[in-house]
Amino acid sequence: MLYEQYAGKLMAVCLRYAKDAMEAEDMLQDAFVRIFNYINQFKFEGSFEGWMRRITVNVALKYLQKKKLQFAEVNEQQATEAQVPAMAYSHLGEEILMQLIQQLPTGYKIVFNLNVIEGYSHEEIADMLNIKASTSRSQLVKARKILQEQIIQLQKIAV
Numbered sequence: 001m002l003y004e005q006y007a008g009k010l011m012a013v014c015l016r017y018a019k020d021a022m023e024a025e026d027m028l029q030d031a032f033v034r035i036f037n038y039i040n041q042f043k044f045e046g047s048f049e050g051w052m053r054r055i056t057v058n059v060a061l062k063y064l065q066k067k068k069l070q071f072a073e074v075n076e077q078q079a080t081e082a083q084v085p086a087m088a089y090s091h092l093g094e095e096i097l098m099q100l101i102q103q104l105p106t107g108y109k110i111v112f113n114l115n116v117i118e119g120y121s122h123e124e125i126a127d128m129l130n131i132k133a134s135t136s137r138s139q140l141v142k143a144r145k146i147l148q149e150q151i152i153q154l155q156k157i158a159v
Helices: 002-017 021-041 048-066 094-102 106-117 122-129 133-158
Strands: none
Touching: 002 021, 002 048, 002 094, 002 106, 021 048, 048 106, 048 122, 094 106, 094 133, 106 122, 106 133, 122 133
C-alpha cells in the first residue's frame, strides 16, 4: 500500500535527476529500500511524504555521485539549442518545461532541481554535493540563463 500510494510522486522526483526512465526506476527502488529500512526512524514531525521525498532526493544524489558527477562549463551554443517542439509562451506547459530542464547539463539540472523545485538553500546544496555554495549559485545562474534562452528560441520559432 505504501508503495502504491507514493510511487508516482517519488518517481517524478527520480525522473528529474535521472538521465532516463530506467535510471529513475533504479533510483526509486533504492529509495523505497532505504525508506523501508529506516521507517522506524520517522518521528511523526512534519509530513511523511516530505520525509520520503528527502530520502528519495538523497538516494538520487548518491546514485549520481557514484557516477562521478562533475560540474563543468558548457559551450553556450550547445546549451541554447532546445530539443522540444516550438510553441508560444502561452502554450508552454509543465511537460515542455520539464523537458527543457531535463536537457540541462547534469550539474546545472541538479542544482536547479534542488534549489528551485525542492527548495534547498545554496549552503544545503553545497553540503549535499560536496561543492562550494558559490558553485551552486553559479550553476543555478547558468541553468536559468540556458532555460531563458531556450524559451526565447522556442518563441521565435513558433512565431
